[in-house]
Amino acid sequence: MSNMMKAVVMRGANDYGVEMVEIPKPKQNEVLVRVKAVAICGSDPKIFNGGFLKANWPPYFPFTPGHEFAGEVVELGEGVTGLSVGDRVAGEAHCGCGVCENCRKGLYNLCLNYGKIEAGHRHYGFTTPGAYAQYNVYNVKALTKMPDNVSYEEGSMVDTGGTALQAIRLTGITPGGYSVVFGPGPVGLFVMKVAKAMGSNTIVVGRKERLQFAKRAGANHIIDTESGEDIVAKIKEITGGIGADEVFETAGSQEAMLQSVRSARKNGKVAILSLPVQDEYLLPVKTMVMNQIAVFGSRANPSCSKDVLSLISDGRLDVKDMITHTFPIDDFQKALDTFVNRIDGALKVVITP
Ligand SMILES: [Zn+2]
Numbered sequence: 001m002s003n004m005m006k007a008v009v010m011r012g013a014n015d016y017g018v019e020m021v022e023i024p025k026p027k028q029n030e031v032l033v034r035v036k037a038v039a040i041c042g043s044d045p046k047i048f049n050g051g052f053l054k055a056n057w058p059p060y061f062p063f064t065p066g067h068e069f070a071g072e073v074v075e076l077g078e079g080v081t082g083l084s085v086g087d088r089v090a091g092e093a094h095c096g097c098g099v100c101e102n103c104r105k106g107l108y109n110l111c112l113n114y115g116k117i118e119a120g121h122r123h124y125g126f127t128t129p130g131a132y133a134q135y136n137v138y139n140v141k142a143l144t145k146m147p148d149n150v151s152y153e154e155g156s157m158v159d160t161g162g163t164a165l166q167a168i169r170l171t172g173i174t175p176g177g178y179s180v181v182f183g184p185g186p187v188g189l190f191v192m193k194v195a196k197a198m199g200s201n202t203i204v205v206g207r208k209e210r211l212q213f214a215k216r217a218g219a220n221h222i223i224d225t226e227s228g229e230d231i232v233a234k235i236k237e238i239t240g241g242i243g244a245d246e247v248f249e250t251a252g253s254q255e256a257m258l259q260s261v262r263s264a265r266k267n268g269k270v271a272i273l274s275l276p277v278q279d280e281y282l283l284p285v286k287t288m289v290m291n292q293i294a295v296f297g298s299r300a301n302p303s304c305s306k307d308v309l310s311l312i313s314d315g316r317l318d319v320k321d322m323i324t325h326t327f328p329i330d331d332f333q334k335a336l337d338t339f340v341n342r343i344d345g346a347l348k349v350v351i352t353p
């Protein structure tokens with residue numbers, strides 16, 4: 001094996017391309033993974049255009065982003081147990097320090113040593129090198145072995161699927177009840193699919209191609225935001241005048257946040273999963289209090305990978321239909337353009353390095 005590989009290297013805002021770089025070496029408790037599939041995340045275009053530089057993503061240049069990946073273990077670092085060369089693994093972005101109070105509780109998405117490399121924290125593709133490359137090193141904590149019948153492309157959907165599952169764990173799902181998803185993007189569609197698999201009647205609010213996709217993917221009801229209908233009134237009508245048991249906000253707009261709380265039933269639960277662009281939004285607090293509605297912020301996907309892989313492997317969660325395009329790493333720019341501009345109905349775009 002030569003010691004060089006192809007990687008997407010970012011040298012500044014809007015300044016990136018495929019370059020030859022050295023293959024990294026795995027250190028203590030790390031393995032070298034040959035990246036087989038890496039999906040473009042909604043956060044990636046903003047990383048590439050410098051939109052997250054204020055948040056210190058990335059913290060330095062040159063830098064390689066990418067975090068929704070699956071691959072094959074090709075080399076073990078010191079002290080690795082539980083993984084072998086040849087293992088097929090799915091990855092996740094967050095890797096906690098493992099020793100802080102939150103990590104010990106399993107809340108490694110909220111590690112108290114966030115960003116501290118020396119403490120062992122990693123946020124692959126955000127604060128530490130990511131997967132838009134032919135190889136990358138990962139701590140064993142960020143990897144989950146894949147069942148044989150799950151492909152690498154499907155494995156690259158585990159991070160997004162886990163983000164949906166995490167919100168559902170926070171709200172719970174009422175089998176036989178109603179759930180609403182605002183925003184039929186990849187995360188919203190995964191929420192709908194998992195909620196449906198758990199026995200919920202699903203309602204998806206959105207527009208255009210992606211709303212039609214939601215219908216094809218099994219949503220029980222769709223509501224078009226361009227229809228001019230009163231969205232909350234329509235949800236009340238579908239739910240027999242009561243409102244939804246669980247509501248998931250993935251659209252990220254002020255309007256959707258207000259509608260999310262207002263379309264929940266009394267004692268209902270709302271999860272906000274969209275990555276907000278600003279800190280402050282309005283929420284209908286009187287409705288929250290009088291109807292006793294719980295609103296959860298939901299971040300990332302701690303300890304979700306194994307369950308998502310099991311849902312995929314058992315055929316209860318179809319992720320294949322979410323992958324609309326695949327590109328080799330040399331066509332990275334074309335892949336990013338396809339994703340950003342939703343060319344040919346692009347939903348999830350996967351790079352196969
Ligand atoms: Zn992501």
Ligand SMILES: [Zn+2]
Pocket residue numbers: 096097098099100101102103104108110111112113
């Ligand atoms: Zn920690």
